Amino acid sequence: MNCGLKESDFSEADLTEANFSYCDLQNVTFDNTTLLKTDFTTAQNYAFDPDKNYVKGAKFSKAGVAGLLEKYQIVVK
Numbered sequence: 611m612n613c614g615l616k617e618s619d620f621s622e623a624d625l626t627e628a629n630f631s632y633c634d635l636q637n638v639t640f641d642n643t644t645l646l647k648t649d650f651t652t653a654q655n656y657a658f659d660p661d662k663n664y665v666k667g668a669k670f671s672k673a674g675v676a677g678l679l680e681k682y683q684i685v686v687k
Contacts, residue, residue: 630656650674 657677
């Protein structure tokens, strides 16, 4: 990881087109955050509710999608 943003709070921030390349986002809060076209493809440890954030056009890796499904308490293998 090139970037550590552990336990940061981005609630209500506008992160349009932000790039979280190689960032560790463990326990980061995204709540009512604008994540339009935000790049999470190489980020790790993020978990947030897409229903509570604006994520249109955001990019995720297949491995990272599990963090978007956490609220459903399902297991992705």
